[in-house]
Amino acid sequence: MEEWKCPKCGENKPLTEDFWIRNNKASTGFTTSNCKICSNAYYRNYYRNRYKRNKAKALNDRLDEPFYNAALKDEVKRLVDSTKPITSIYQEI
DSSP states (O other), X not given: OOEXXXXXXXXXXXXXXXXXXXXXXXXXXXXXXXXXXXXXXXXXXXXXXHHHHHHHHHHHHHTTSXXXXXXXXXXXXXXXXXXXXXXXXXHHO
């Protein structure tokens, strides 16, 4: 069975639907980019980061309204300026 090397993780994986994303336009029928595991991890992280960024932006936009207090401003500052990994912030939200 033919194997391909994933450019992201560097592992050789069999050329099956279990490890590669189908692409009927390609000559082999599979994408030549990252394997399914690496692609799923990338998109999972992308959407989590997008969620965090959008939530922080929405909170930041509301700070202009007069009825929000200093505690909310501190929370927004913590979310935006945090150096924690995305997984720990995502769990706190």
